Amino acid sequence: MTVKASQKSASSIRSAAVIGSGVMGAGIAAHLANAGMRVLLLDVVPQSVTAEEERQGLTLADAKVRSRLASAAVARMSKAQPAQLYDPAWTARITPGNLTDHLTALGDVDWIVEAVIERLDIKREVFAAIDTVRQPGTIVSTNTSGLSAASMVEGRSEEFRRNFAVTHFFNPPRYMKLVEIVPTADTGPEVVQLLSELCEKRLGKGVVIAKDTPNFIANRIGTFGMLVTLEDTLRFGLTVEEADALTGPAMGRPKTATFRMLDLVGLDTLLHVVDNVRERSSDPSEQAIFARPALLEQLVAAGRLGEKSGAGLYRKVKGRGGSEIESLKLDTLEYGPKRSVSSPVIDAAKAAKGAAAKVKALLRTDPRDRYAKFAWSTIKKTLLYSAAQVGIIADSISDIDRAMRWGFNWELGPFELWDAIGLAESVQQMQKEGDEIPSWVTAWIADGHQSFYRAADNKRAYAAGGVYKLEEQEADMISLAALKASGRTVLATSGASLIDIGDEVALLEFHSPNNAIGGDILTAIRQATKEVAKNWRGLVLANEGRNFCVGANLMLLLMEAQNGEWDEVEDIIRFFQGSMLDLKRLDRPVVAAPHRMTLGGGVEACLPADQIIFSPETYFGLVETGVGLIPAGGGCKEAAGMAAERALAASNGKPGADLQPHLNALFETIALAKASSSGYEVSRLGLMRPQDRVIMRQDARIAEAKRAVLELDRAGYTPPAEGRIRVAGREGKAVLKVAVQAMQLGGHISEHDALIAGKLAHVLAGGDIQPGTEVSEQYLLDLECEAFLSLCGERKTQERMSHMLSTGKPLRN
Known part of the structure; x- marks a missing residue:
């Protein structure tokens, strides 16, 4: 039975084919795989064998040779920089083939995207071939950057033309937000609607409707x-x-x-x-x-x-x-x-x-x-x-x-x-x-x-x-700029604002330079938690800045350290830790919705939340070791707690579960200053919790976080009890330090790297206490503060901080 576009939804598009495995075709195929689709990537059959193929005794009749172009494109995806896939393993979602042997497979896909060379005659040939095998109602689109859409489908059937439009992705398709949809006079309005919904909701793109004019908009x-x-x-x-x-x-x-x-x-x-x-x-x-x-x-x-x-x-x-x-x-x-x-x-x-x-x-x-x-x-x-x-x-x-x-x-x-x-x-x-x-x-x-x-x-x-x-806006989008322009700001400091986003939910927006956390943001957090506890159903942490948060105010810390103002440095750390505890212990649900760079203190601001809604382009990591420090705003404490929870889950709740494997993994992530290359990779780094998740559409992250707050509130939210954390103690610390010594002896890290890693091991393991001891959160926060202060006093750490501020790059000294 033929399913018309008007009867389809974006969620019903499960499979796609991309014709052309060049830069754009491969990039589009990868991003469709990112969206969870099964993708068939086709290209032409090569006209000759390579020298390597000849040495292997292969000929043009061999399937490996015939699908070489698409297969090579898929092989490159897992190594591409910048990365095309959110997870390199997702190449498994893409099947390479060729237009001669696998043309009939186009009859089994929901969407066909043409991305061959920008020549009208070749595109017409491709569409003629597609028309012989596609099922009626299957949408066909072209990724042309400026050729006439109507000219491409001259001679095609009325049904083909009704289901055809331009979907012009910008390069690289994963990262560039824009997709220009260009209908022809024959394109059905339901097709434009479906493609718009598909690109926005499934692929996370921003769609504009352009006219069929040279080079579009x-x-x-x-x-x-x-x-x-x-x-x-x-x-x-x-x-x-x-x-x-x-x-x-x-x-x-x-x-x-x-x-x-x-x-x-x-x-x-x-x-x-x-x-x-x-x-x-x-x-x-x-x-x-x-x-x-x-x-x-x-x-x-x-x-x-x-x-x-x-x-x-x-x-x-x-x-x-x-x-x-x-x-x-x-x-x-x-x-x-x-x-x-x-x-x-x-x-x-x-x-x-x-x-x-x-x-x-x-x-x-x-x-x-x-x-x-x-x-x-x-x-x-x-x-x-x-x-x-x-x-x-x-x-x-x-x-x-x-x-x-x-x-x-x-x-x-x-x-x-x-x-x-x-x-x-x-x-x-x-x-x-x-x-x-x-x-x-x-x-x-x-x-x-x-x-x-x-x-x-x-x-x-x-x-x-x-x-x-009125500008059209999707139901799952919330514009903070528009809300602020309408007078919905509840309170503000120079670095952050609390905004009413409707349904008795408030949002705390950072807006300091680079959204770096300093006293202005911490003050706003303290004020916001008091306000929300009195008058609101819950709190969202999100913003519309270029990045969610690049970390703490490093310049302020460096100045105080260079001046030997250790009481001031400790006050800053304690203020940070206290503000994060206020978020964690708020008796209203808190949901964080980070995007793009969420580093160091930005991660520490997210971890106290009851849930984190990641956008796909979230680069998340506790990277303080890169500037000669360790996380001290509760990041180490939260990591130790995650290790304990994972050990308990792995042993089906049996007491005395082995902490070490889980501690080792988190130690490596933090010690090597690893940051995710996508929201999906946060899980592989060990920084995603069971209740956290990723949504494909970055523009919907604030609305989705608001929905999560309301759902937690409707379920009868109660804040997590202040529990105790089981730590690995001196034996667990010893295991971590053996790994550090091996790295140093192998020439992989410097003496100062080893010093930093040793301090980190001390904190994550809970210090020199009996293995399996249960400690309070404050105990771990005290260890964080002590280690942070001692590292701030190191000349090489101050050199690293200064180098990062002046160049934006880490220093290995």
């Missing part, structure tokens, strides 16, 4: 931005370094800025994208905008394609002191040392907090400055071009902004940026300079509107058709 505007930046760099006489200093974080964009990003993309790839827009456009002005830049043509002709060829706008050269980066001198096309860039304008932007403030500082610190003029010119052109594309590449400014945030990692999309610099004021300046403003923008301002966005009903509304329209 993100690449269209991103390419335009690169072209105008190059044009203005030459016009204002800037260097490559100067342009990148102005169009990176100073403008609320990634560190790769413009020209570093161009090298990563590939200069030849950019020319291909430029050609695609120009050749598919019938508008002379658009064709002129997307003319091939002579400079890029020269570089590509010379084989300077960017990072893949070793040289582009930058190049890396090896010298006696190691590798150095050189930059292209645009007047001579020769390379020279890359120079740092500084000016009052750039310094003001760096000092400002938040993307909006940075851009304002960039433009207004000294508007007469050459750098400010360059920034204004590139921003102005990008804003006007984006506004001119509304209704052409996408129906909503919201989708355009989301596409640029999710696809190019801009902190602000073009219309959000326009609001940040002042809509009416900036348009007046543009008009004064003779620029043509899209009529809908002038009409919007004439109607008395001061911005494209405004807060409304705990959500955000955007300009659409002359009125504000």
Whole structure:
């Protein structure tokens, strides 16, 4: 029986096939496997055997040879960096094959994704082959980055075309949030709905609906931005370094800025994208905008394609002191040392907090400055071009902004940026300079509107058709920014805020620099636990920062240690430990929802929670040994408790269970400063508890944590009793120290590493007491504090702390 798309749900899509095992095809296949799907990865049959295959006596008739391309892609997945899979073992979910021998298998899958070379003729051939075997109702999508979707399926049946759309993933598919869904005139609305639900809920992506125009949304505007930046760099006489200093974080964009990003993309790839827009456009002005830049043509002709060829706008050269980066001198096309860039304008932007403030500082610190003029010119052109594309590449400014945030990692999309610099004021300046403003923008301002966005009903509304329209938001998403804009902040310090997220649940949001835990956050935790105990059903720990928490305020600890203020250091540790105990002993449920970097003190802030909801991209680890310390905010105490609980569970509750194997595993994780490469890997590191879990969709983590709080509350929550922890004692410590000595004798760790590991062993084992002794939590916290203080006094630890603060990298001394 044929199942139509309207009768399917995202959860019913259990299997998929990916056609093409190149970079994108393999990446998509891996991410579908991440979502729990069974995946068939197919590629063409090779036309010749390799030398190695020939030595093995294999021929083109052998199955191993015929499926070599897909098999090799699967083999690379478990070793890829950055990792494509959340767990390397999940390659077992992917079956390699070839399009000749395994074509009929496409009749057994729920979703077919085409990801072959960007050539219209080849894609048409692939779809013709798929059409001979697919079951009616099976969705087929293409990962094209800009070819005409309608042209690809010309000649296919009406039923095929109804179930076809573009699903344009960005590279790398696991990490990049954006998926552009592009329907054709024939695509059924139920197909668009199903693909949107599938990409958002199963794959954890952010979806925008684009129109079937050249390069869709993100690449269209991103390419335009690169072209105008190059044009203005030459016009204002800037260097490559100067342009990148102005169009990176100073403008609320990634560190790769413009020209570093161009090298990563590939200069030849950019020319291909430029050609695609120009050749598919019938508008002379658009064709002129997307003319091939002579400079890029020269570089590509010379084989300077960017990072893949070793040289582009930058190049890396090896010298006696190691590798150095050189930059292209645009007047001579020769390379020279890359120079740092500084000016009052750039310094003001760096000092400002938040993307909006940075851009304002960039433009207004000294508007007469050459750098400010360059920034204004590139921003102005990008804003006007984006506004001119509304209704052409996408129906909503919201989708355009989301596409640029999710696809190019801009902190602000073009219309959000326009609001940040002042809509009416900036348009007046543009008009004064003779620029043509899209009529809908002038009409919007004439109607008395001061911005494209405004807060409304705990959500955000955007300009659409002359009125504000509420931004669509999934039921399982909670926006803290929108809640705060609506006045839902309960209390706040400089480092954290307590926010009402509805249903009598409060959320504590960290917002200090890098969300590092200092006195401001600890004070907020103390205040929040008192407030929640009186007036709320429970507490969520989460935020919308770049990272959940990178650890404790290392700078403060180093300053106090260098000054010999040991009482101050101890006060900091005790304040941290006490705050974590307040969370653990709160008589309301607490659920943590970490994301991305959750390190050191960030982990210690999560472990007191009754449950942890991990997002898939959570990099979780007690990494204090990397800066010469051990966890002292309760991390060691919690680890010792986990070892005891696991020993008890492994022995089916029998007293006297062997602690050592469980202690050894956690000791290794902490001593080697291991951090997970995904939320799923937390379990393998031993830091996930039975009640903790991972959800695929990062955007839903706050809503899911809220649901968990309410469920615990409905079940009649009572806080865990303050129990005692059975420890391994002096014999367990001795076992751990033998392992440390073996590592040191083998040259794997330094003398200072061994000192740190020895202190860690002492704390985790509960010190020099009788094996199997049950100790209080406070006893272990005292051991943590003592060891931490002693390590802070070590010169080599202070050197490690200083090196981490200055370079962001660990020092092995």
